[in-house]
Amino acid sequence: MESITSLIGISIGAVLINNFVLSRFLGLCPFFGVSKKLSSAIGMGMAVIFVMAMASSFTWVINSYILVKFGVDYLQTIVFILVIAALVQLVEMALQKYSPALYEALGIYLPLITTNCAVLGVAIINTGVNQLTGNPYSFIESLVNGVTSGVGFMLALILMAGIREKLELANVPKAMEGLPITFITAGLMAMAFLGFAGLNFFK
Amino acid sequence: MLKGELKRGLLTENPIFVLVLGLCPSMATSTSIENGIGMGLAATFVLACSNVIISLVRKVIPDKVRIPCFIVIIATFVTVVQFLMKAYLPALDKQLGIFVPLIVVNCIILGRAEAFASKSNVFQSLIDGVVIGLGFTLALFILSFIRESIGSNKLLGLKFLPGYEPMTIFILAPGGFFTIALVMGLIRHFSNRKRSA
Numbered sequence: 001m002e003s004i005t006s007l008i009g010i011s012i013g014a015v016l017i018n019n020f021v022l023s024r025f026l027g028l029c030p031f032f033g034v035s036k037k038l039s040s041a042i043g044m045g046m047a048v049i050f051v052m053a054m055a056s057s058f059t060w061v062i063n064s065y066i067l068v069k070f071g072v073d074y075l076q077t078i079v080f081i082l083v084i085a086a087l088v089q090l091v092e093m094a095l096q097k098y099s100p101a102l103y104e105a106l107g108i109y110l111p112l113i114t115t116n117c118a119v120l121g122v123a124i125i126n127t128g129v130n131q132l133t134g135n136p137y138s139f140i141e142s143l144v145n146g147v148t149s150g151v152g153f154m155l156a157l158i159l160m161a162g163i164r165e166k167l168e169l170a171n172v173p174k175a176m177e178g179l180p181i182t183f184i185t186a187g188l189m190a191m192a193f194l195g196f197a198g199l200n201f202f203k
Numbered sequence: 204m205l206k207g208e209l210k211r212g213l214l215t216e217n218p219i220f221v222l223v224l225g226l227c228p229s230m231a232t233s234t235s236i237e238n239g240i241g242m243g244l245a246a247t248f249v250l251a252c253s254n255v256i257i258s259l260v261r262k263v264i265p266d267k268v269r270i271p272c273f274i275v276i277i278a279t280f281v282t283v284v285q286f287l288m289k290a291y292l293p294a295l296d297k298q299l300g301i302f303v304p305l306i307v308v309n310c311i312i313l314g315r316a317e318a319f320a321s322k323s324n325v326f327q328s329l330i331d332g333v334v335i336g337l338g339f340t341l342a343l344f345i346l347s348f349i350r351e352s353i354g355s356n357k358l359l360g361l362k363f364l365p366g367y368e369p370m371t372i373f374i375l376a377p378g379g380f381f382t383i384a385l386v387m388g389l390i391r392h393f394s395n396r397k398r399s400a
Contacts, residue, residue, distance in 0.1 A: 014267045025231035029310055032226070077285065077304040078278040085271050114270075117227050117308040124301045175392035179223060180384040187380030192376065 006133055007144050014148040016196040020118050021156040022189055027039060027118030031157055033184060034109065041161035045154025047109040049147060051091065052119055055084050056146025059123040060139055080096045085114045122149045134174075204240035205330070212279045212334025216309035218311045219342035220300070225311040229343055236359050239347030240340060245288070247336025249280045250312050254320040263322045273316045274304065274307065276353050281306045311339060349382050350374055352368055 019024045027048070034044040035178060057082050067073045092110045095103040126142035129135065137145065163185055172181050225246075232242040241277050264272045282372040285303050306312070314374060315335055319334050320328040348358070354373030356363045372378050 025227050025376065026305075028226040028230065030225070032223070074282060074286070077282050077307055078275060081278050081307050082271070084273060102207040113254050114274075114308075117305045120246065120305060120308050121301060124304055173388075175388045175395060176384070180391070182389070185314045185385030187377040187384065190375075190377040190380055192373070194377065 006130075006141065009147040010130070010145050011117050011142060012199065014145055015155060016153040016193065017199060018195075019152045019156055019193050020121070020149050021153055022186070022193045024121070024123040027116050027153055030109075030112060030116055031153075031160065031186075032179065034112075034156055035160040035164055035182075038158065038165060040067050040109075041157045042110075043156075044109045044149075045092060047156050048116065048118065049150030049152050050145045051084075051088060051110075052122055052150040052153075053143065055090065055119050056122050056126050056142050057139070058083055060137070060142040062124055076127065078123070080120055080189055084119055086125070088114045108195060118149065118153055124144050140159045156189070160186065161187075208330055208334050212331075212338040213341050214334075216335070216339075217338045217342055218335055219339060219346075220387055222314075224309075224314055225309045225339060226383075228309055229339075229381065230376075231302055232299055233343055233346035233350055233379065233382075234354070234374045235346065235351045235357075236299075238297065238298050238349045239343035241292070242299060243340025243343040244335070245284050245299075245303065246306055246309060246312065246339055247276060247333065248314060249306050250286060250336040250339075252280045252283075253312060254278045254315060254328040255325055256326045257316050257320040258323060258328035264321075268367035269321065270313075270317070273313060274320075277316070278307045285379055298371060301361065311335065346379075346382055346385060349376055349386070369381055369394070373400055 014020070018024055021028065021031045025119075027064060030044060030048075034040050035081070060084060063073070063076065067076060067079065088110055092103075095110075123144060124143060126137045127139070130137050130141060164182065167181065167185065214221075216222060219226070221228050228246070233239045239349050245268055253273070253276050257273055258335055260272075260276075271312060284306065286298075288299075288303060308349035315331060319331050323331070350373050353370055354375075355371070356367050370378075373382065
């Protein structure tokens, strides 16, 4: 049974303490690739939250009712990546058909998400042990973990995009222009996020 | 030819410092030299094997479903690596944690499959996989050397400098970003100077 406190703990953990981008190092490629403009950062963030929610619920069901039940959990990696790829494709087709407006907004980000390690990462983390309770993740817990990890990703992405838009105007040494200065910025952000480790619910 | 290829993989097309691919594992696993090299060699193995297989079946796979096919081939080899690591290097497997299965979504591997192995013959693909993999390993070695020596005052687990208080920040998350930024900046600085000279 899930208690509300456990769900709140998971959410705060996923958004702030173990932020996917800034402390777990997952999803760095889109983080640096799509953070040049605020508008595209928001689009990418929404797409990631959506796919992560779907992926964590689907992979949880497949993992506990098929893989673990029949003792083939070593196939996890292969099955998960296929499920995610298929899911992304399905979401893309469904959006194209039923919600062209949303497709217009998210469409170009969706194919990128298949190889976003954050999505596979959350699916794999959900098969492990919930550090808060010491039990395996339940369905609701893994869904919450998926959504809030996506929110954490979006938060980092939006903060980064906001900073990068200002950074365009800054005077940066020639060798550090472009990506290197962005890495430094990310490092400073990660340092700020380290402060949230003080909010430790886990121990 | 081999020498030129090696130079391409290690320097001019270094996957991390020049192409800026595969960032997640390179930051997460470069906290110690052991982890960095372990990750680099695991990825090299997957890259070389998947390049060979993809190059063998490149004419059979229909163009439209090639990406899922590539991913399945890559995931198969990643599972092989997971088994091997669990059996022979359990300590390293624990250290690398979820980053072993995450080799599947390492953009270097899919990138080479798409850009090179699906268009070239088997031998060339094998060479390409090995040199790019070694370039990745070299980059990880440089990053982890800097981070381990500054961040925990150790090299390969042994004490490095006596009387030096390690800056723990370098083995935490921010240190990864700082190290890669500084190394990239240095590389750019020297290549700019070379170009203008």
